[in-house]
Amino acid sequence: MPVSLYVHIPWCVSKCPYCDFNSHALHEPVDQGAYVDALLRDLDHEVARRPLPEIGSIFIGGGTPSLFKGVAIGRLLEGVTQRLHLARDVEITLEANPGAAEAAHFSDYRAAGVNRLSIGVQSLDDAKLQALGRIHSASEAVGAFCLARHAGFDNINLDMMYGLPAQTTVEMRADLRALLALQPEHVSWYELTLEPNTRFHHRPPPLPDEGQLVEMMEQGQAILAACGYRQYEISAYARDDRLCRHNLNYWRFGDYLGIGAGAHGKLTMPHYLVQRRSKQRRPAAYLSAVAQGALSSERSVGDHELPVEFMLNALRLSVGVPTDLFAQRTGLGEDALAAPLGQARRRGLMVDDPNRLEATPRGRRYLNDLLALFEPEAEQTG
Numbered sequence: 217m218p219v220s221l222y223v224h225i226p227w228c229v230s231k232c233p234y235c236d237f238n239s240h241a242l243h244e245p246v247d248q249g250a251y252v253d254a255l256l257r258d259l260d261h262e263v264a265r266r267p268l269p270e271i272g273s274i275f276i277g278g279g280t281p282s283l284f285k286g287v288a289i290g291r292l293l294e295g296v297t298q299r300l301h302l303a304r305d306v307e308i309t310l311e312a313n314p315g316a317a318e319a320a321h322f323s324d325y326r327a328a329g330v331n332r333l334s335i336g337v338q339s340l341d342d343a344k345l346q347a348l349g350r351i352h353s354a355s356e357a358v359g360a361f362c363l364a365r366h367a368g369f370d371n372i373n374l375d376m377m378y379g380l381p382a383q384t385t386v387e388m389r390a391d392l393r394a395l396l397a398l399q400p401e402h403v404s405w406y407e408l409t410l411e412p413n414t415r416f417h418h419r420p421p422p423l424p425d426e427g428q429l430v431e432m433m434e435q436g437q438a439i440l441a442a443c444g445y446r447q448y449e450i451s452a453y454a455r456d457d458r459l460c461r462h463n464l465n466y467w468r469f470g471d472y473l474g475i476g477a478g479a480h481g482k483l484t485m486p487h488y489l490v491q492r493r494s495k496q497r498r499p500a501a502y503l504s505a506v507a508q509g510a511l512s513s514e515r516s517v518g519d520h521e522l523p524v525e526f527m528l529n530a531l532r533l534s535v536g537v538p539t540d541l542f543a544q545r546t547g548l549g550e551d552a553l554a555a556p557l558g559q560a561r562r563r564g565l566m567v568d569d570p571n572r573l574e575a576t577p578r579g580r581r582y583l584n585d586l587l588a589l590f591e592p593e594a595e596q597t598g
C-alpha cells in the first residue's frame with residue numbers, strides 16, 4: 217500500500233471569510249525553527265507505529281506554508297529524509313499564497329527539494345479578490361506564478377474558485393481564461409461553498425443561483441477541456457498527465473501520515489486495521505503536547521464503515537478505480553459491496569462493468585445520494 221506524508225502549517229496573514237481550514241491569523245512572528253522541531257518530533261511518533269514503505273509524495277499545506285523561509289522548509293525536508301525512505305521520483309508540493317510569496321523563498325524551496333507548487337490564485341479579478349477578503353491583487357497572483365517559473369518550477373497547480381459573490385457567467389469565463397493563459401500544469405477549480413463556522417456562512421454575500429452555477433460549471437469544464445486540461449476528479453484538471461500524485465493517493469484510499477497542528481492521517485495496520493488519527497488543532501496546544509504525540513483523536517475504522525469510506529474517495533475520480541482495489545485496500549471481499557453496488561448500477565448511478573467502480577455522470581451529479589447507498593445503516597432495497 218502506498219504511503220504519503222501531509223505536513224500542516226497552520227498560519228495565514230489573515231483569515232479569509234470563506235475558509236474553514238485549520239488556519240489562524242498571525243498576530244506575531246512564528247518561531248519557524250521551533251515549529252519544524254515539533255513537526256519532526258511528531259514524525260518520530262508516526263514512524264514508530266509500523267514499518268513504512270517508500271514515500272511517494274509529500275504535501276506541505278495550510279494555512280500558508282509560503283510564510284515559512286526556505287531554510288525552515290529545507291530543515292524540515294532534511295529531517296523527513298532522515299526518518300523516511302523517499303521514492304526517487306517523490307512529488308513534493310508546497311502551497312503558496314500570492315500575498316506571501318517572496319522570490320527568495322521560491323528559489324530556496326526549489327533548492328530544498330520542493331518540486332511542485334500550488335498557488336492560491338482564487339480569481340484574477342481585483343474586485344472579486346477584494347470580495348473574497350484576499351490579501352493580494354490579480355497582478356500579484358500573476359507575479360507569483362512568474363516567480364515560481366523563474367525559480368525553476370515546471371509543475372505548478374493554480375487554485376481558482378467560481379460562483380464568487382455577484383459573479384456572472386461571463387465574468388467566470390474571463391477569469392478562467394486569464395488563468396489558463398498562464399499555462400499551469402494543473403488547475404484546481406472549485407465552486408465556492410459556504411462552510412459552517414466561517415464569516416460568509418454567518419453573513420452570506422450575494423451568490424449566483426443554482427441555475428447559474430450549473431451553467432458556470434458546464435461552460436468552465438468546456439473551456440478547460442478545450443485548453444487541454446483533462447478533468448480527473450471533481451475539481452482537479454491536468455494537462456500532459458501531470459496529475460497530483462499526492463491527492464490521487466487519497467482518492468485511491470492509500471495511507472498517509474499527517475503531521476502538524478490539526479493534521480489527519482490514515483494508516484493501515486496489520487490485519488487491515490485502518491486507523492485514523494488527528495493532531496491538536498490549535499498551534500499552541502499542538503506545540504505543547506507534541507512531545508507526547510499531540511493526538512487529538514484516534515480511532516479504528518470498523519469493517520462496516522469501510523465501503524462508504526472507500527467509495528467516498530474512489531467515486532470522486534472521473535475514471536473511478538479497478539474493482540479489486542477495494543479488496544487490496546480494505547481486506548474485505550467484494551461481497552461487502554454487492555448489495556449497494558447492484559442498486560447503484562440498476563439506478564444508473566454507477567457504470568455497469570464488473571471490473572470497475574466508477575460513477576456515471578448522473579452518479580457524479582447526485583454523488584451524495586449515491587454514497588448514501590454505501591452507508592452502513594442504508595436500507596438495501598430493490
Ligand SMILES: C[S@@+](CC[C@H](N)C(=O)[O-])C[C@H]1O[C@@H](n2cnc3c(N)ncnc32)[C@H](O)[C@@H]1O
Nearest residue numbers: 234235237278279312313336375406407408409
Ligand atoms: C487550504 S487552501 C490553501 C491555499 C492558500 N492558503 C491560499 O488560500 O492561497 C486550498 C484551496 O481550497 C480552496 N477553498 C478554500 N475554501 C473554500 C471554500 N469555502 N469553497 C471552495 N473552495 C475553497 C481555495 O481555492 C484554496 O486555494
Ligand code: SF4
Nearest residue numbers: 228231232235239279
Ligand atoms: S489564505 Fe488560504 S488557508 Fe489561509 S485563510 Fe485564506 S483560504 Fe484559508
